[in-house]
Amino acid sequence: MEIPYTVKPRPDTGLYNAKVGIWLFLASEVMLFGAFFSAYILLRVQAPEGFWPDVANGWPHGLLNIPIGTFNTAVLITSSVTVVMAWIALKQNDFARFRRFMAVTIACALGFLAIKTFEYKEKFGHYVIELTNGTRVTGHLDVNGHSPLFWTLKDVQAAKIEELKVLVDIPNKFRFPVGHTIPEEIHKAHAAGEHHKDQEFKVSDIASVKAFIPSTHPFFAIYFTMTFLHGLHVLGGAIVLFYFGFIGSGMWKTDPERFTNRIEVGGLFWHFVDLVWIFLFPVVYLL
Amino acid sequence: MQTAITHPGASHAHAHSHAHDHHEPGFLSKYIFSTDHKMIGIQYGLTSLLFLFFGFLLMLAMRQQLANPGQPIPLVGGLLLKVFGEDLAKDGKMAADLYNSFGAMHGTIMVFLAIVPLAFGAFGNYVTPLQIGAPDMAFPRLNMASYHLFFWGGVVMLASFFIPGGAAKSGWTSYSPLATVADLNNLIDGQTLWLLGMVLLISSSLLGAVNFIATIIQLRAKGMTWMRLPFFVWAQFVTGFLLLLAFPPLEAAGILQLSDNVLGTSFFLPTGLVYNGAVMDISGGGSPLLWQHLFWFLAHPEVYVLILPAMGIVAEIIANNTRKPLWGYRSMVYAVLAIGFLAFIVWAHHMYMTGMGTKIATFFQTTTMMISVPSVIILSALFISLWGGSIRFNTPMLFALAFLPMFGIGGLTGLPLGLNASDIYLHDSYYVIGHFHYVVAPGTIFGLFAGVYFWYPKITGRFMSEFWGKVHWFFSLIAMNLIFAPMFIQGIRGMSRRMYDGGATYFAAGVGADPGILWLNKFITHAALLLALAQVPFIINFFWSIRNGRKVDSDNPWQATTLDWQTPTPPPHGNFDKEPIVYRGPYEYSVPGAKTDFTPQGQPN
Numbered sequence: 001m002e003i004p005y006t007v008k009p010r011p012d013t014g015l016y017n018a019k020v021g022i023w024l025f026l027a028s029e030v031m032l033f034g035a036f037f038s039a040y041i042l043l044r045v046q047a048p049e050g051f052w053p054d055v056a057n058g059w060p061h062g063l064l065n066i067p068i069g070t071f072n073t074a075v076l077i078t079s080s081v082t083v084v085m086a087w088i089a090l091k092q093n094d095f096a097r098f099r100r101f102m103a104v105t106i107a108c109a110l111g112f113l114a115i116k117t118f119e120y121k122e123k124f125g126h127y128v129i130e131l132t133n134g135t136r137v138t139g140h141l142d143v144n145g146h147s148p149l150f151w152t153l154k155d156v157q158a159a160k161i162e163e164l165k166v167l168v169d170i171p172n173k174f175r176f177p178v179g180h181t182i183p184e185e186i187h188k189a190h191a192a193g194e195h196h197k198d199q200e201f202k203v204s205d206i207a208s209v210k211a212f213i214p215s216t217h218p219f220f221a222i223y224f225t226m227t228f229l230h231g232l233h234v235l236g237g238a239i240v241l242f243y244f245g246f247i248g249s250g251m252w253k254t255d256p257e258r259f260t261n262r263i264e265v266g267g268l269f270w271h272f273v274d275l276v277w278i279f280l281f282p283v284v285y286l287l
Numbered sequence: 288m289q290t291a292i293t294h295p296g297a298s299h300a301h302a303h304s305h306a307h308d309h310h311e312p313g314f315l316s317k318y319i320f321s322t323d324h325k326m327i328g329i330q331y332g333l334t335s336l337l338f339l340f341f342g343f344l345l346m347l348a349m350r351q352q353l354a355n356p357g358q359p360i361p362l363v364g365g366l367l368l369k370v371f372g373e374d375l376a377k378d379g380k381m382a383a384d385l386y387n388s389f390g391a392m393h394g395t396i397m398v399f400l401a402i403v404p405l406a407f408g409a410f411g412n413y414v415t416p417l418q419i420g421a422p423d424m425a426f427p428r429l430n431m432a433s434y435h436l437f438f439w440g441g442v443v444m445l446a447s448f449f450i451p452g453g454a455a456k457s458g459w460t461s462y463s464p465l466a467t468v469a470d471l472n473n474l475i476d477g478q479t480l481w482l483l484g485m486v487l488l489i490s491s492s493l494l495g496a497v498n499f500i501a502t503i504i505q506l507r508a509k510g511m512t513w514m515r516l517p518f519f520v521w522a523q524f525v526t527g528f529l530l531l532l533a534f535p536p537l538e539a540a541g542i543l544q545l546s547d548n549v550l551g552t553s554f555f556l557p558t559g560l561v562y563n564g565a566v567m568d569i570s571g572g573g574s575p576l577l578w579q580h581l582f583w584f585l586a587h588p589e590v591y592v593l594i595l596p597a598m599g600i601v602a603e604i605i606a607n608n609t610r611k612p613l614w615g616y617r618s619m620v621y622a623v624l625a626i627g628f629l630a631f632i633v634w635a636h637h638m639y640m641t642g643m644g645t646k647i648a649t650f651f652q653t654t655t656m657m658i659s660v661p662s663v664i665i666l667s668a669l670f671i672s673l674w675g676g677s678i679r680f681n682t683p684m685l686f687a688l689a690f691l692p693m694f695g696i697g698g699l700t701g702l703p704l705g706l707n708a709s710d711i712y713l714h715d716s717y718y719v720i721g722h723f724h725y726v727v728a729p730g731t732i733f734g735l736f737a738g739v740y741f742w743y744p745k746i747t748g749r750f751m752s753e754f755w756g757k758v759h760w761f762f763s764l765i766a767m768n769l770i771f772a773p774m775f776i777q778g779i780r781g782m783s784r785r786m787y788d789g790g791a792t793y794f795a796a797g798v799g800a801d802p803g804i805l806w807l808n809k810f811i812t813h814a815a816l817l818l819a820l821a822q823v824p825f826i827i828n829f830f831w832s833i834r835n836g837r838k839v840d841s842d843n844p845w846q847a848t849t850l851d852w853q854t855p856t857p858p859p860h861g862n863f864d865k866e867p868i869v870y871r872g873p874y875e876y877s878v879p880g881a882k883t884d885f886t887p888q889g890q891p892n
Contacts, residue, residue, distance in 0.1 A: 001422035001861040005505050013504060017425040020501040028493055028531045035539035035581055039554065042577050048558055051572055058572070215551035218572045222554070225546060 007258045022265045026272050033276050036226050040283065043218045052217060053128065053136035060219045063126070063138075063212065065119060069285040072115050073277065076234075079108030080274040083241070083267045090260045095252060098263075102245035105270070109238035116231055123212040123220070124149040129166060130207045139168040139196070141209075153209045163200040164209075170194055223284050230280055233273045241266050322427035323860055327434050328413030329746065331404050332739075338441060339401035339732075343822075345393040347815060352381040354812035356788035375453055386787035387456035388477060392444070394459025395481065398589065399488050400441050402731055406596035407492070407530070408437065410738050411499060411523045413746065417851035417858060418517045420508025420867035420889075425501040433494040440487030447480035455481035458785070460586070463555030463578040467547045468562045482545045489538045496531040499523055508850065510869035514620070515888065517849045517873040518613060521620050522599030525627035526592050533588035533631065540581035547573075554578075576641055583634035591630045593727055594694070595623060597734025598665055601687040604737050605669055607847045608684040609676025610884050612874040615668040622661035622668075629658040639710045648707045655705035662698055666691065682756030686737035689764050690730060697725030700775065715785070718778025721771045729767035736760075736825070744844050748856045749836030755824040762821035769814035773807040780804045846885050849873055853889050 009016045044059050051058030086101035125147045130136045140147050141156075142165040148155070156164055214221040244262050251259040312321075321327060348367070351360045357380060360367060364379020375385040416424055424430045447454040454477040457466040461481065470476030503524050507516070516524075543554040551569065555578040558571030606613045613619065635643060635651045643651075669691055678684065700722040703709040713719065736759075743751050780802045782790045789808040794801045843852040850869070854862050867889050875886040 001863055001866060003421075003423055003425065003427070003506070005425075010505050015505070017501055017505050020504055021426060021429075021497050024497045024500050024531060025493075028497070028535050031532050032535035032539055035536035035584075038536075039539065039543060039577055039581070042574055042580075043554070043572065046574055047572055051558075214546060215553070215570060217570050218553055221546065221550075221552035221570075225542065225552075229542070 018265045022268050040222050064285045066285055069281055072112055073281050075108050075112050076274050076277050079105045080271055083270045087263045087267055090263055106238050106242050109234050112234055126212045128210050131205050132207045137168045139166045150211050151209055156203055156209055162203055164203055165200050167196040168199045230276055237270050237273050322431050324412050324416050324424045327430050328409050330434050331408030331412055335401050335405040338396050342393050342396040342401055345389045349389050350812040350815045352386055353789035354809040356791050383787045384456055388454040391455045391458050402593050404437055405735050407526055414851055415520055415523050418520050418849050419511055420850045421506035422861045424498050425505055426498050429494045429498050433491045436487050436491035440484045443480055443484035447477045452476050463575050464560055479548050482541045485541050489534045492530045492534055496527040499527040508867045508869055515869055515872050518602040518619055519599035521623050522595040525623050526595045528627055529588040529592050533585045536581045537585035540578055579638055583637045587634040588630040591626055593731050597731040600734045600738040601690045604683045604687040604741050605672050606874040607845050608679045609673055610876045611676045612876055614671040619665050619668050622664040625661040633658055636705050639707050640714050652707055682753055683737045683741035685760045686733045690733045693729035697730050716778035717774040717782045717784055720784050721774030724771045744839045746857055747833055749832055749838055751832040751836055752828050755828045759825040766814050766818035766821055770811050773811055777804045777807055848875055848885050848887050850888055853887055
């Protein structure tokens with residue numbers, strides 16, 4: 001006996017095996033990301049006051065690049081459309097068009113990952129600096145015109161710098177400054193409409209230098225964890241779609257129906273990856 | 288076992304098509320990389336039985352320490368010293384850290400590497416496709432991947448014993464921040480390997496769960512409607528959903544804790560955490576309670592993952608050996624579905640001690656009391672099924688019968704733990720240990736033993752020895768009760784579950800005299816040794832019978848009704864000689880007017 005319903009749908013359920021499988025898998029994925037979102041909520045609501053400079057509720061806000069995030073959302077949504085177009089092309093027996101749409105889908109996936117990498121790198125060079133008097137500012141370091149990544153106070157000391165030049169961020173109107181933790185001149189610069197203000201800090205006055213990496217604050221911890229895992233899903237999906245659409249596409253000749261099913265199942269996963277981002281984007285970038 | 292794959296359908300060659308078994312599979316593809324659900328079931332079975340044995344050995348060493356605190360462990364003391372070194376096993380004595388890591392690993396191994404893979408991986412894999420009349424699982428290669436992930440998860444867990452600092456030592460629950468600070472000196476510590484192992488095991492069970500559910504939905508034979516499914520299949524179906532939906536949050540939690548341990552994040556570490564007298568250099572702002580919620584969101588449904596397959600096995604065996612239909616089959620099905628749903632909304636009854644507030648506690652007490660109702664329905668239906676039956680007291684039936692009161696004791700002693708007021712007193716005491724071991728050890732494990740004796744003839748074509756089976760059953764039952772019943776007394780008298788000297792210093796130092804329970808430590812240890820002895824006949828019987836057991840006289844030696852017994856013995860690749868068609872419900876025993884006292888599901892009339 002052969003395993004039935006691998007290609008044709010079972011009459012009473014109306015589904016072929018792999019479709020049941022992928023929906024079940026996606027259900028478990030919902031639980032996985034659901035747990036991360038729950039963790040996000042819990043960490044955020046219990047963040048102590050003053051836990052992050054220049055916000056009232058202790059939770060960093062406005063640090064992520066919203067235009068780039070929006071663009072990336074558009075990239076991913078586009079890929080979700082093209083993967084459906086690819087499947088439709090197969091249904092219409094147009095393999096060349098299928099190939100084109102698959103290529104666009106995978107290009108979108110790689111584009112998304114490239115942009116995400118750029119965003120990550122930007123964060124690794126962005127710092128929160130605490131002075132010995134308790135004042136904290138955020139900004140980029142300027143070491144002889146370079147903006148170093150992953151530095152700590154030890155790296156600053158090892159570079160024999162006495163005055164650390166910092167492009168201090170000026171809080172924008174979406175944030176809620178808490179006066180006593182922000183130097184007066186920053187407030188003035190804010191009033192003047194500037195985005196950055198060059199400031200020099202004596203290294204002996206600095207208590208800590210921390211890049212925007214997971215260990216710096218639970219916000220970064222959960223931001224990097226969730227977006228990294230989502231990125232892994234994008235990468236995994238792209239690899240599978242690339243295999244289906246290019247390396248393993250010989251099946252189109254031998255078993256076109258099964259091949260079309262494969263693309264449908266891969267597409268379902270791809271939509272899920274897209275959907276996760278649709279939740280992730282507003283939660284970490286906008287809220 | 289060997290003939291199962293080598294000569295598909297040899298005994299029924301006339302009816303079997305040889306179209307798709309023209310090539311002889313090599314050793315690797317036959318035994319290691321097999322995609323046949325039966326071979327994978329056997330792989331799961333043997334591996335998990337080994338882990339079951341290993342987990343039991345860990346416990347025997349711990350029991351020695353509890354009975355004679357600070358004394359060298361007899362027989363294996365020298366070995367412990369050699370493996371774990373001076374720090375953990377000086378002079379063959381068990382240090383506190385070693386006790387803690389044995390305890391954590393005993394729990395982890397028994398739950399995730401022994402019982403679940405035996406109940407779900409082994410029996411589920413072997414029996415479910417046979418009972419629904421399917422040629423194999425829906426996704427055979429995923430099935431293989433599932434076993435291999437499980438195997439490597441087990442290897443990682445075992446390897447963690449041999450790294451500096453030893454295996455995970457923060458309990459099987461791995462509460463943060465303890466789990467993060469327990470081994471701060473080592474970059475790769477036991478807890479890190481524990482988490483990596485868990486990620487592998489969770490991925491394995493995810494693939495397994497998807498496969499089982501899809502198989503049961505899609506591959507039921509013609510005529511196998513939902514209400515004609517054997518109860519065992521229903522139990523596996525619900526178990527599959529529990530694994531599918533409850534495990535991912537633990538995977539998430541595992542990733543977060545891994546990040547806490549390796550990347551220095553503070554998901555579960557609160558602000559101002561003090562360790563060794565100094566405030567830790569971490570960002571803080573995390574929540575230890577978050578770990579507990581994510582952990583118990585899995586770990587409570589996990590309890591039902593442990594028990595439901597055993598209930599399924601017991602139901603099959605009771606129907607078969609009472610020679611009458613299960614009483615209230617439909618109620619049992621609805622009850623098992625209700626358990627599956629309610630299992631997701633009771634988790635925080637493990638967390639009454641965290642000060643959750645009365646309103647939330649009330650919610651979880653209510654759901655906890657509610658979930659006991661369907662459990663009682665199933666148990667009652669099984670008890671009532673015995674009434675008026677002409678019972679055959681063979682070994683599988685004896686184990687199945689022993690399951691009923693043992694699980695009953697385990698379940699009923701859980702009620703005081705589900706109620707806030709009494710739980711606050713009993714929490715983390717030996718009472719808790721006694722309670723869940725009654726459910727899992729003489730409960731689930733007896734169910735699994737029953738299954739081993741019951742399906743052994745289908746798998747090997749030979750019976751296990753009845754006499755030694757009964758010896759195994761008798762002494763196991765006695766020993767289990769001698770071990771776990773005294774724990775209720777110890778717990779009620781206030782003995783905490785995690786004391787590596789069994790509470791001796793505790794009672795001597797602060798609380799005054801021993802309240803008359805320390806002698807029970809020795810008593811329980813002796814009973815555990817009896818339990819170990821009682822397994823000897825099983826182990827010998829298990830291997831001896833493969834070649835020397837009494838041969839089965841037909842493909843259906845128990846005269847059972849379900850489809851698994853309508854296959855050749857052992858079932859060939861593809862399972863059935865011709866496509867099975869189902870005409871009736873699963874338990875048509877002693878139908879008035881029928882020629883025999885059993886009417887198989889595949890028999891037209």
